[in-house]
Every structure is written in structure tokens, then in C-alpha cells.
Amino acid sequence: MESVIILAGIIAVIYLVRRRSRARKNRLTTPEVADLRALGLPQQAAGIGPEPLAGTQAGSPADESPDEFISVGDDYFCDTARSADGRYLVGACDECIGARGRNRRGACALKDLRTGEVCFRVPVTRANNPHVSVDGLVIVEDWKSSELSGALLGFNRAGERLWAKHFKANLETSGLSPDGSRAFVCTLSSPHEPHSGKTFLIDTQTGKTLWSSSEGSEVRFDGNTLGVDLQTPDGQTHFFPFDSRGHLSPVYYKVIESIEEEQNRQNHWVVLPKVREAMKQHPPDLALARKLLSGLEGVENQIPAWDRARLFRFRGELADVDGDTQAALLFYRMALELDPAVGIKRRYNALLARQGS
Numbered sequence: 001m002e003s004v005i006i007l008a009g010i011i012a013v014i015y016l017v018r019r020r021s022r023a024r025k026n027r028l029t030t031p032e033v034a035d036l037r038a039l040g041l042p043q044q045a046a047g048i049g050p051e052p053l054a055g056t057q058a059g060s061p062a063d064e065s066p067d068e069f070i071s072v073g074d075d076y077f078c079d080t081a082r083s084a085d086g087r088y089l090v091g092a093c094d095e096c097i098g099a100r101g102r103n104r105r106g107a108c109a110l111k112d113l114r115t116g117e118v119c120f121r122v123p124v125t126r127a128n129n130p131h132v133s134v135d136g137l138v139i140v141e142d143w144k145s146s147e148l149s150g151a152l153l154g155f156n157r158a159g160e161r162l163w164a165k166h167f168k169a170n171l172e173t174s175g176l177s178p179d180g181s182r183a184f185v186c187t188l189s190s191p192h193e194p195h196s197g198k199t200f201l202i203d204t205q206t207g208k209t210l211w212s213s214s215e216g217s218e219v220r221f222d223g224n225t226l227g228v229d230l231q232t233p234d235g236q237t238h239f240f241p242f243d244s245r246g247h248l249s250p251v252y253y254k255v256i257e258s259i260e261e262e263q264n265r266q267n268h269w270v271v272l273p274k275v276r277e278a279m280k281q282h283p284p285d286l287a288l289a290r291k292l293l294s295g296l297e298g299v300e301n302q303i304p305a306w307d308r309a310r311l312f313r314f315r316g317e318l319a320d321v322d323g324d325t326q327a328a329l330l331f332y333r334m335a336l337e338l339d340p341a342v343g344i345k346r347r348y349n350a351l352l353a354r355q356g357s
């Protein structure tokens with residue numbers, strides 16, 4: 001009996017560690033989007049949404065039950081979730097090494113908490129991350145035993161398999177709408193492109209895939225609406241819903257573009273080509289060039305000499321346009337010291353001669 005209790009404890013610890021390790025945050029880090037309303041976000045996307053279910057914390061899935069488990073005979077199901085109304089508790093147990101050193105297949109079990117009845121226990125090779133609806137419909141991930149493969153399985157309250165969706169990719173996460181009508185599953189990267197890094201929305205009654213999308217991360221249901229969470233450093237979570245075809249709104253892409261721009265502000269290999277293009281325009285876009293170069297202030301020593309020479313050249317050209325001859329000569333000289341072939345020697349000599357005349 002002691003060995004069974006110890007085994008159950010080990011399984012619980014492994015599950016909790018795994019659940020935490022699977023959490024992945026897509027954080028916005030740019031001060032330019034601190035006021036997300038300025039980008040045209042709807043109220044829900046700006047963090048104003050429905051209240052969480054009683055007994056849950058805001059921002060946490062309503063059906064997670066990390067401190068509960070189901071026991072059926074010698075099996076302990078520690079990866080658990082409750083239905084939205086609290087009636088059902090579903091549990092998953094991954095495959096493990098049994099007491100006699102034999103490999104034990106995983107399983108999934110459903111319990112009716114009102115009656116105390118165990119509705120079913122079904123074998124699933126590597127059962128993980130189960131969910132259950134208010135009418136007892138269950139989905140559970142099967143991580144399988146082979147590399148780059150996984151499946152999402154659907155069962156009714158009696159434990160009869162309704163459908164199975166198989167993927168040539170490992171599964172990242174999945175979820176079930178509160179009304180049980182829709183499920184989603186997200187896959188990780190895979191050489192099989194149709195299943196690589198995708199989100200699939202599934203009709204739970206038929207098992208039919210309604211759409212797939214390669215956009216977004218941190219997918220979840222907000223009520224019965226599937227969407228994507230983005231989280232800002234101040235802790236605000238912004239929800240962007242998918243439309244009926246699996247597309248996200250233009251506002252989502254505007255936010256992502258702003259984030260990428262801010263993240264690239266100090267990446268010289270991104271900034272310098274953009275500055276060159278701005279300077280080549282007719283007339284040159286001097287305001288854009290100055291804005292881009294401002295992101296490299298204070299990080300010059302981290303830039304390789306060849307690129308640093310071009311940085312100083314651009315700064316010299318801007319100073320020359322502004323009529324600041326002293327600053328232009330200084331930047332040109334610094335650029336030539338780093339790379340004599342930077343392309344400004346004649347301009348430098350002409351400016352030096354004009355200053356001496």
C-alpha cells in the first residue's frame with residue numbers, strides 16, 4: 001500500500017512540473033503599445049471581459065483542478081479538470097513503469113461528483129491534459145509513444161470514443177468550450193507542414209476540423225469564443241478572437257508589428273539597411289532615418305566595426321544635411337578609421353577643404 005501512495009505522489013509532482021513547464025507567454029515589451037486602445041483594440045481585447053467563474057482566479061482556466069485526483073483501483077489520475085458547473089471531474093494518467101518493472105499504459109477516467117460514480121475508465125497510451133463539458137463530453141490528448149506524433153480523442157459520458165484526430169506532430173495544448181460544442185488543439189513544430197505549429201478548431205459532435213491556423217499563440221476559449229492572449233509587462237492580458245475562418249483581426253497584426261519594431265530597435269542588422277533605404281529615397285526620409293538611428297544610441301560598442309562604420313557614416317550625412325560641419329567631420333572621420341572603404345572619403349575631403357577655405 002505504501003508503494004502505491006508513493007507512486008501516486010511521484011506522479012502528482014511530475015504532472016505539476018510538466019504543467020508549469022508547458023506554460024508559454026507571448027509578452028509585449030514595447031512602450032509604444034502601453035496604451036493599446038490607441039491601436040484600436042476592442043474593449044474585450046483591452047482587458048475588459050466577462051468575470052471569471054466563481055472560485056477561479058482571473059486569467060486562469062476555469063476547469064483546471066491541480067489539487068484533485070481520481071482513484072480507480074490502483075490507478076491515480078492526477079492530471080485533472082472540472083466541468084464549468086463543477087459536476088464532472090476528468091483525470092488523465094500518463095504511461096509509467098509499474099511496480100513489477102513493466103510499462104503501464106496510460107488511461108483517462110471520468111467521475112460524476114454529484115453521485116460519486118466513476119463513469120468510465122478507458123485506456124489511452126499517453127493520456128494528458130483532459131477537459132470535460134457540463135454534459136460529460138471529454139477530450140484528452142494522447143502523446144503516443146513515438147516521436148512527432150499525437151492525437152486528440154473525444155469520448156462521451158459512457159466512455160465511448162466519438163472521434164480521434166491524429167497528427168504528425170507533438171501536441172502543445174488543447175481546450176474545450178464550456179458548452180462542449182467546440183475543441184481546439186495546438187501542435188508544435190514538425191517536418192510535416194500541414195500539422196506543424198498549427199491551431200485546429202474541431203466540432204466535438206462530428207470530429208470535423210472546422211479550420212486550421214498558423215497564427216497566434218496562447219490560444220484559449222473566452223466563453224465559447226476561441227482566441228489568442230497577448231500579455232503586457234504590466235500584467236494586462238489582451239484577448240483577440242478568431243473569426244469563423246480562423247483569422248485574427250487586423251488590430252492583432254498591428255500590435256505584433258509594433259512589438260517587432262520595438263524589439264528590433266537595437267538590432268543593427270535590421271536598422272542599418274532600413275536607414276540606407278530611407279536615405280536613398282527622393283527626397284530622403286530624414287525623419288525616419290533619425291528615428292531608426294536613435295535606437296542604436298548607447299549600443300555602438302556592441303556593433304561590429306564594419307557595421308559601426310556605416311552607422312557613423314549615416315550620422316555624418318544627417319549632420320551634414322543639418323549644416324553641422326563639425327559633427328559631420330567627426331562622424332566621417334570615425335567611420336573612415338573603422339573602414340577606409342566606407343564610401344565617404346571624397347565627401348570627407350571636400351567638407352574638410354570647404355571648412356578650411
